[in-house]
Amino acid sequence: MLLQKRRNIWCSPEGETGRGGRPVLTNMEEGPQGSGGGREGSFSSLYLSMEDNHSSRAASTSTTASTSTYATDDPTDIPYKHANTSIASEAASSSPQSLNEGSSSPSFMSSSWEMNYHEAAIFLEEGENNDKFNSHPRDRSALPAYLVTHNHWFYSLDLFAALLLLSLAIIEQPAVFHGVPVGVHASIELFGLFLVGISIVMHLRWLGPRTYLTHRRSAVKLVTWIVMLVDAVVVISRNKTHFRVTRALRPIFMVDNRYLGGVRRFLRQILQSVPPIMEIMVILFFILLIFATLGFYLFSPNQKDPYFSTFGQGFVSLYVLLTTANYPDVMMPAYAQSKWSAAFFIAFLSVSLYFIMNLMLAVVFVVFSDIEKEKFRKLLVHKRRACQYAFRLLVTSSCPTLISFKHFRGLLSFFRPGTGDKDALLIFKALNRSETGMLSLNEFYSIYDMCGYKWRTKEPPLPWFNSLPGPIRGCCYLIRRLVTWKWFDYFIYCVIILNAVVLITHTIMLSAANISISHDLHITWDQITVVSIYAVEALLKIIGLGPWKYFHSGWNVWDFIITVLAIVGIVAEEFSDSFFYIVILRPLRLLRLFRVRKRYHAVFQTLVILLPRISSAIIIIIITYYFFAVVGMEVFSQYDMKNCCVNTTVEQFYKDDNTTLYPDYYYLNNFDNIFMAGVTLFELTVVNNWFIIMEGYVAVTSDWSRLYFMTFYLVMMVVMSVVVAFILEAFTFRMEYNHTVMEDADRDDNTIRVRVTLKKNDLEVIHSTIFDPRALQQLTSIFENKESVAFEGVGQRTKIVLQRRMYRDEIPVWISQADRDYEDSPDLPGSSQSPIMNGNEPIPTSTPASHNSRRDTPPSYVGSLNPNGSLEGSSSILNT
Numbered sequence: 001m002l003l004q005k006r007r008n009i010w011c012s013p014e015g016e017t018g019r020g021g022r023p024v025l026t027n028m029e030e031g032p033q034g035s036g037g038g039r040e041g042s043f044s045s046l047y048l049s050m051e052d053n054h055s056s057r058a059a060s061t062s063t064t065a066s067t068s069t070y071a072t073d074d075p076t077d078i079p080y081k082h083a084n085t086s087i088a089s090e091a092a093s094s095s096p097q098s099l100n101e102g103s104s105s106p107s108f109m110s111s112s113w114e115m116n117y118h119e120a121a122i123f124l125e126e127g128e129n130n131d132k133f134n135s136h137p138r139d140r141s142a143l144p145a146y147l148v149t150h151n152h153w154f155y156s157l158d159l160f161a162a163l164l165l166l167s168l169a170i171i172e173q174p175a176v177f178h179g180v181p182v183g184v185h186a187s188i189e190l191f192g193l194f195l196v197g198i199s200i201v202m203h204l205r206w207l208g209p210r211t212y213l214t215h216r217r218s219a220v221k222l223v224t225w226i227v228m229l230v231d232a233v234v235v236i237s238r239n240k241t242h243f244r245v246t247r248a249l250r251p252i253f254m255v256d257n258r259y260l261g262g263v264r265r266f267l268r269q270i271l272q273s274v275p276p277i278m279e280i281m282v283i284l285f286f287i288l289l290i291f292a293t294l295g296f297y298l299f300s301p302n303q304k305d306p307y308f309s310t311f312g313q314g315f316v317s318l319y320v321l322l323t324t325a326n327y328p329d330v331m332m333p334a335y336a337q338s339k340w341s342a343a344f345f346i347a348f349l350s351v352s353l354y355f356i357m358n359l360m361l362a363v364v365f366v367v368f369s370d371i372e373k374e375k376f377r378k379l380l381v382h383k384r385r386a387c388q389y390a391f392r393l394l395v396t397s398s399c400p401t402l403i404s405f406k407h408f409r410g411l412l413s414f415f416r417p418g419t420g421d422k423d424a425l426l427i428f429k430a431l432n433r434s435e436t437g438m439l440s441l442n443e444f445y446s447i448y449d450m451c452g453y454k455w456r457t458k459e460p461p462l463p464w465f466n467s468l469p470g471p472i473r474g475c476c477y478l479i480r481r482l483v484t485w486k487w488f489d490y491f492i493y494c495v496i497i498l499n500a501v502v503l504i505t506h507t508i509m510l511s512a513a514n515i516s517i518s519h520d521l522h523i524t525w526d527q528i529t530v531v532s533i534y535a536v537e538a539l540l541k542i543i544g545l546g547p548w549k550y551f552h553s554g555w556n557v558w559d560f561i562i563t564v565l566a567i568v569g570i571v572a573e574e575f576s577d578s579f580f581y582i583v584i585l586r587p588l589r590l591l592r593l594f595r596v597r598k599r600y601h602a603v604f605q606t607l608v609i610l611l612p613r614i615s616s617a618i619i620i621i622i623i624t625y626y627f628f629a630v631v632g633m634e635v636f637s638q639y640d641m642k643n644c645c646v647n648t649t650v651e652q653f654y655k656d657d658n659t660t661l662y663p664d665y666y667y668l669n670n671f672d673n674i675f676m677a678g679v680t681l682f683e684l685t686v687v688n689n690w691f692i693i694m695e696g697y698v699a700v701t702s703d704w705s706r707l708y709f710m711t712f713y714l715v716m717m718v719v720m721s722v723v724v725a726f727i728l729e730a731f732t733f734r735m736e737y738n739h740t741v742m743e744d745a746d747r748d749d750n751t752i753r754v755r756v757t758l759k760k761n762d763l764e765v766i767h768s769t770i771f772d773p774r775a776l777q778q779l780t781s782i783f784e785n786k787e788s789v790a791f792e793g794v795g796q797r798t799k800i801v802l803q804r805r806m807y808r809d810e811i812p813v814w815i816s817q818a819d820r821d822y823e824d825s826p827d828l829p830g831s832s833q834s835p836i837m838n839g840n841e842p843i844p845t846s847t848p849a850s851h852n853s854r855r856d857t858p859p860s861y862v863g864s865l866n867p868n869g870s871l872e873g874s875s876s877i878l879n880t
Contacts, residue, residue, distance in 0.1 A: 127386025
């Protein structure tokens with residue numbers, strides 16, 4: 001019996017191991033269940049005395065839970081180390097004698113353990129969010145501000161304030177919606193700055209002025225807030241706006257928001273890529289200077305060549321030529337005079353465009369790949385460090401090397417407040433590979449992975465139609481066999497291909513007939529047939545697989561959306577021709593062809609994994625646009641570009657009169673409001689004919705205006721180079737991963753699975769820790785007449801999971817180096833807290849286990865995956 005086996009394990013008060021060198025299981029006393037409510041659930045007890053704290057909790061519990069959740073009469077159940085924010089820490093710093101006198105009180109132990117659970121959860125969240133530990137709350141007085149600033153309501157309020165400030169560009173001059181008084185939008189701005197000020201004050205209260213100001217991002221945010229506050233006060237006092245280029249700094253408040261951590265990381269990677277890019281830029285500009293000088297001497301004598309009339313004009317012309325926007329226009333005057341002049345331009349483009357620019361992309365790609373690997377290493381080490389800090393707060397003084405389920409459950413009540421008792425037990429079992437009933441530090445390292453799984457019984461659940469009457473149930477079984485038959489999918493693929501051929505043929509015929517599309521889009525029999533087949537397919541799959549399983553697949557959701565849109569389009573065409581535009585959605589059905597080959601699935605799975613990062617890149621681009629749009633509006637919005645640029649090389653592009661047969665409408669590329677400025681900047685990003693926009697504003701302002709447009713091109717070139725490098729690195733990593741782990745190359749499963757066996761006698765060991773009768777009853781009812789039940793945890797295969805498998809040979813080296821670096825710094829950086837119980841012991845670390853081949857079991861902190869996606873470990877615990 002597992003229970004008898006576990007009872008033979010003991011742990012001495014000095015923390016020694018029991019018979020056979022195995023860890024110890026301490027007895028767990030009974031007590032009522034607490035209301036683990038996460039960070040939000042501890043405000044009421046922050047400043048209560050020990051007696052008041054205990055009495056207030058006891059008064060709020062039910063009759064079946066009359067004492068505190070974590071209260072215990074076991075004298076050995078004393079925390080190995082008290083949290084910074086616990087009452088014991090303050091008592092120890094003021095009077096160690098008073099601490100020893102009150103340490104045996106159940107209320108004192110209850111409060112101590114609760115704060116230990118709370119602070120251990122904070123450590124784990126700091127590791128998960130990659131927050132530096134020097135921002136950890138130092139004492140009890142800093143905890144309320146920390147809890148407020150790390151609350152989702154506070155995150156949302158902070159994000160609302162940032163978006164409110166950004167949206168003011170719509171009503172501020174030059175405005176999209178005119179007529180809003182200056183006092184109104186200035187008052188809204190002050191309100192938004194007031195909300196941002198609350199965030200700054202709370203961070204100052206939590207971190208302290210010294211730590212806050214030494215944090216560069218926080219210091220920049222504070223300086224920006226002060227400047228914008230003074231600017232807004234001046235506007236509202238004068239009731240008149242002025243040159244306000246400082247509005248371009250508003251995105252700083254949004255980037256600092258907790259929800260945009262991915263944006264900050266991506267921005268940090270861009271900044272880290274700047275030094276090597278600048279080195280290539282120096283070479284590029286050196287080549288520009290050489291060719292500009294040479295072009296001046298070669299082509300300036302030609303009076304018909306306006307591109308090299310001066311050295312400055314020649315430099316600008318070659319700068320634009322680098323983007324190929326004015327080629328071959330810039331070459332033709334010199335080429336008309338001498339055909340040998342083409343060699344100059346061919347040499348320039350070959351060296352600068354096809355060599356230097358591609359070299360810059362290659363350098364960015366290499367640097368970005370190294371940054372990605374280093375970022376993964378730092379995050380892995382940081383999470384490990386967080387686990388070490390949390391582990392020290394969860395062990396007892398009598399057994400400082402192991403965590404019992406009782407204290408692990410207390411941790412989850414704060415770290416993952418929504419975790420039920422059954423899931424908590426399954427997570428504990430999955431972590432406890434040694435099957436001792438207590439977690440070691442090596443096992444505790446995998447907590448981040450295990451807490452991300454959704455647990456279900458390994459036995460396949462009964463179909464949803466199992467309880468229906470016999471004939472209906474039989475029909476549903478037949479439908480299920482049909483939709484899971486491989487030839488059913490082949491038939492659908494044939495329909496998709498046939499639909500594609502018919503649709504493309506019909507489109508070509510319609511185009512050749514030169515008929516107005518809006519009056520010739522009629523419903524045909526082939527459309528009705530194909531859409532009917534799609535609709536029947538979706539209906540059969542929903543019936544056969546069940547709604548939950550059907551919509552759990554991303555491909556099925558896409559098919560369902562396309563089918564619904566197709567039905568809506570056909571119905572809309574029947575009612576009115578004005579709905580003809582819905583038919584444009586027909587080509588979206590062709591995307592179903594990607595289901596034919598599984599290779600395409602890997603591409604889309606990679607896109608799904610990269611979607612958060614791609615979103616971060618898009619936000620970075622939008623923020624860059626916002627910055628330059630505000631600057632452009634302040635500088636250029638007062639100029640009317642219609643019929644401008646008289647007697648210049650770009651005059652014809654800005655004409656708006658009857659003399660132009662085909663107007664170019666370049667006067668619409670302006671900075672009259674935030675949206676039109678965004679469109680103009682996008683045209684500059686595409687770079688085709690972007691010099692026409694630049695020269696137009698140079699004609700109405702001065703030559704210094706080129707600095708704005710040329711700077712924007714450089715910035716966007718850096719940003720887009722990093723985005724391209726990011727996409728290349730992601731797909732290259734996936735191909736390299738598939739090459740390294742061949743068994744995983746053709747899998748169509750984007751999930752990983754962990755299998756755990758739960759036994760009846762497990763409940764006998766942990767029943768004293770589960771105090772909710774309903775939870776205990778649910779756990780007991782799972783077994784019925786069985787001695788054990790197999791469960792499966794399902795999680796997403798993120799890029800971090802792939803990286804952990806990819807770098808499995810290097811991870812032990814990283815971990816060993818990190819442990820050596822931390823040997824001399826066991827406590828928090830700059831912490832003034834004195835050790836409470838056992839002196840200044842170092843943080844417990846573990847020695848990585850070595851493995852000689854990829855088939856060997858890796859160290860437990862690695863959490864590596866088998867080729868089939870399951871976690872490697874002991875077969876007695878994880879039935880892989």
